Amino acid sequence: xxxxxxxxxxxxxxxxxxxxxxxxxxxxxxxxxxxxxxxxxxxxxxxxxxxxxxxxxxxxxxxxxxxxxxxxxxxxxxxxxxxxxxxxxxxxxxxxxxxxxxxxxxxxxxxxxxxxxxxxxxxxxxxxxxxxxxxxxxxxxxxxxxxxxxxxxxxxxxxxxxxxxxxxxxxxxxxxxxxxxxxxxxxxxxxxxxxxxxxxxxxxxxxxxxxxxxxxxxxxxxxxxxxxxxxxxxxxxxxxxxxxxxxxxxxxxxxxxxxxxxxxxxxxxxxx
Amino acid sequence: xxxxxxxxxxxxxxxxxxxxxxxxxxxxxxxxxxxxxxxxxxxxxxxxxxxxxxxxxxxxxxxxxxxxxxxxxxxxxxxxxxxxxxxxxxxxxxxxxxxxxxxxxxxxxxxxxxxxxxxxxxxxxxxxxxxxxxxxxxxxxxxxxxxxxxxxxxxxxxxxxxxxxxxxxxxxxxxxxxxxxxxxxxxxxxxxxxxxxxxxxxxxxxxxxxxxxxxxxxxxxxxxxxxxxxxxxxxxxxxxxxxxxxxxxxxxxxxxxxxxxxxxxxxxxxxx
Numbered sequence: 001x002x003x004x005x006x007x008x009x010x011x012x013x014x015x016x017x018x019x020x021x022x023x024x025x026x027x028x029x030x031x032x033x034x035x036x037x038x039x040x041x042x043x044x045x046x047x048x049x050x051x052x053x054x055x056x057x058x059x060x061x062x063x064x065x066x067x068x069x070x071x072x073x074x075x076x077x078x079x080x081x082x083x084x085x086x087x088x089x090x091x092x093x094x095x096x097x098x099x100x101x102x103x104x105x106x107x108x109x110x111x112x113x114x115x116x117x118x119x120x121x122x123x124x125x126x127x128x129x130x131x132x133x134x135x136x137x138x139x140x141x142x143x144x145x146x147x148x149x150x151x152x153x154x155x156x157x158x159x160x161x162x163x164x165x166x167x168x169x170x171x172x173x174x175x176x177x178x179x180x181x182x183x184x185x186x187x188x189x190x191x192x193x194x195x196x197x198x199x200x201x202x203x204x205x206x207x208x209x210x211x212x213x214x215x216x217x218x219x220x221x222x223x224x225x226x227x228x229x230x231x232x233x234x235x236x237x238x239x240x241x242x243x244x245x246x247x248x249x250x251x252x253x254x255x256x257x258x259x260x261x262x263x264x265x266x267x268x269x270x271x272x
Numbered sequence: 273x274x275x276x277x278x279x280x281x282x283x284x285x286x287x288x289x290x291x292x293x294x295x296x297x298x299x300x301x302x303x304x305x306x307x308x309x310x311x312x313x314x315x316x317x318x319x320x321x322x323x324x325x326x327x328x329x330x331x332x333x334x335x336x337x338x339x340x341x342x343x344x345x346x347x348x349x350x351x352x353x354x355x356x357x358x359x360x361x362x363x364x365x366x367x368x369x370x371x372x373x374x375x376x377x378x379x380x381x382x383x384x385x386x387x388x389x390x391x392x393x394x395x396x397x398x399x400x401x402x403x404x405x406x407x408x409x410x411x412x413x414x415x416x417x418x419x420x421x422x423x424x425x426x427x428x429x430x431x432x433x434x435x436x437x438x439x440x441x442x443x444x445x446x447x448x449x450x451x452x453x454x455x456x457x458x459x460x461x462x463x464x465x466x467x468x469x470x471x472x473x474x475x476x477x478x479x480x481x482x483x484x485x486x487x488x489x490x491x492x493x494x495x496x497x498x499x500x501x502x503x504x505x506x507x508x509x510x511x512x513x514x515x516x517x518x519x520x521x522x523x524x525x526x527x528x529x530x531x532x533x534x535x536x537x538x539x540x541x542x543x544x
Contacts, residue, residue: 017300019291024401024498028289028300127504128494129296222400226296226498232399 003201004180007039007267009078011052012069013258014100021214021256023226032066033256035100037075038208039082039267040198044178045090048111049196049208051075051104057136058099075104082267091169093183095210095255096190097123097140098133098227105139113139114177116185116192117170122229133190133227141168184244186212188234189227195241197250200272207250212237215257275473276452279311279539281350283324284341285530286372293486293528295498304338305528307372309347310480311354311539312470316450317362320383321468321480323347323376329408330371347376354539363441365455367482367527368462369395369412370405370499377411385411386449388457388464389442394501405462405499413440456516458484460506461499467513469522472544479522484509487529 013034019026021033038049052075058067071077079086086107093114094102105113124142126134137143148154171194175183180199187193189211196208211227212234213219219242224234245252254260265271285306291298293305310321324347330339343349351358358379365386366374377385396414398406409415420426443466447455452471459465461483468480483499484506485491491514496506517524526532537543 017291017298019289019300019498020296024292024404026289028291128507129496129503132296224401226291229504230502231401232501235400 002041002043003272004043004198005041006198006200006206006271007041007082007269008253008264008271009037009039009052009075009082010073010266011035011037011075011078011104012055012067012073014053014058014068015064015066020226022218022223023228023231025223031258032068033214033258034261035256036261036264036266037078037104038196039079039084039089040181041084042178042181046084046088047178047181048079048089048092048108050095050101050210051092051108052078053100054103054106054136057103057138061135062099062132076107078267082270091177093177093194093196094119095195095208095212096193097137098190098211099136101210102139103136108139112167112169114169114171116187116194117172118187118192119190120168120170120192122191127229130190130229184240186210186237186240188212188230188232188237189225190229193237195237197244197248199248202272203251205248205250206253206271207241207245207248208253209241209255211255212241213252213254215254216252216260217257219252219254274313274315275544276315276470277313278470278472278478278543279313279354279541280525280536280543281309281311281324281347281354282345282538283307283309283347283350283376284327284339284345286325286330286340287336287338292498294490294495295500295503297495304340304530305486306530306533307528308533308536308538309350309376310468311351311356311361312453313356314450314453318356318360319450319453320351320361320364320380322367322373322482323364323380324350325372326375326378326408329375329410333407334371334404348379350539354542363449365449365466365468366391367467367480367484368465369409370462370483371408373482374411375408380411384439384441386441386443388459388466389444390459390464391462392440392442392464394463399501402462402501456512458482458509458512460484460502460504460509461497462501465509467509469516469520471520474544475523477520477522478525478543479513479517479520480525481513481527483527484513485524485526487526488524488532489529491524491526 040047055069089111092111182197183194186195312319327341361383364383454469455466458467
């Protein structure tokens with residue numbers, strides 16, 4: 001049995017305002033930030049944590065975020081660069097369903113979609129201030145069912161649930177989803193947000209905060225981003241992650257910090 | 273018995289970013305906005321709703337908000353301009369305890385301080401992202417008690433509560449605090465926020481939203497400001513105010529809209 005390998009897949013970049021990076025703190029002004037996914041080659045299967053943004057979606061719905069994404073930075077391009085095929089991915093785990101974390105889900109037709117149960121509910125009935133965040137729901141079973149309905153096609157129904165395809169698995173609580181892979185509840189940014197801790201054979205554990213922490217400074221100073229559902233829970237989640245990092249001696253990988261991202265190894269290089 | 277008179281007291285202006293006025297919407301850039309208090313001459317007494325900002329406090333703690341305030345725009349100057357004396361005010365009601373709504377409280381030594389019970393608790397133990405908002409607590413009984421302690425003076429204790437002076441009355445729920453004066457719970461911006469509806473003899477009721485709605489556009493489009501404790505409740509509160517305005521045919525007075533403010537009558541002129 002080979003060691004678990006972790007690939008960071010560069011997914012291009014977007015622009016937001018400094019007041020969005022550091023809520024009510026700033027400074028303001030355009031900030032370009034990286035978007036990435038994490039591919040985990042584990043003995044139990046091939047996992048993807050988040051799937052980046054879809055360039056066409058951003059250009060159509062949020063062009064002011066000025067997406068930059070080369071062919072190699074698309075999800076399919078990045079998976080290929082890491083030496084894998086999209087159809088071999090068994091599970092796509094989304095930290096949450098904001099468009100820059102699930103934009104590639106639509107390409108993973110064979111994978112089981114895994115997320116927090118609260119997120120699955122919220123993304124279909126967002127608060128008015130969450131509508132743009134949850135704007136790329138094309139992969140969602142309900143949307144696919146609706147599409148079939150519009151096209152006059154038959155809608156398959158599984159015997160034990162009304163969710164048919166893609167396969168969906170909803171989780172609550174902290175979960176060791178595979179040996180050494182721990183999902184940690186970090187709500188606040190959204191209703192059901194998960195961060196991911198991965199234990200590896202030859203190095204410190206890797207703690208992927210996802211959007212519970214955009215930047216290293218946010219992690220250190222407990223500054224949350226402006227996009228959130230519950231800022232009180234968001235601050236608690238930063239503290240939870242700091243506690244996890246301390247107890248496990250994990251290296252912290254924040255989600256949207258250009259300077260930090262420059263220090264990460266990206267695919268085809270990997271951590272193990 | 274004379275009619276109730278309502279005076280709008282111009283309290284000067286501050287600057288924040290457009291992303292603070294319209295959370296996650298903007299556009300960004302400096303926005304100068306008015307701050308005002310409301311003096312109500314009612315058969316039951318003289319009431320003040322909010323008390324503006326203290327220039328020295330803002331310059332010391334938040335100078336980046338670039339306060340502008342003439343002598344006439346200080347709370348004492350504005351009360352005088354309306355033809356009253358600060359010591360005649362019986363009740364100061366604060367929509368909430370952000371520094372630009374309670375900065376003049378310290379001058380109202382004879383008045384009973386009225387606010388929502390949740391606000392009174394929260395302002396002493398704010399979330400980290402609320403610290404600047406709740407930075408002017410000089411009027412708070414606990415702070416005054418602490419000051420006496422530092423000065424080695426005796427601390428009076430009332431027999432039925434540990435709050436001694438200024439007199440404090442804590443409320444919960446919607447309340448008709450005097451005939452035709454209704455406090456309406458509008459939490460979200462802060463833990464315990466009140467808006468105020470005043471019925472008058474010769475005109476439509478006046479609905480003072482306070483910071484549940486900074487601007488008319490925010491009211492119309494249900495856009496909340498970036499400063500908040502619970503954005504979900506904040507949106508609900510905007511909807512509650514829209515409902516109240518509809519049912520009572522009230523004229524809506526938002527808190528921080530320079531264009532709207534230009535259309536308000538300010539003291540010594542008044543509404544009745």
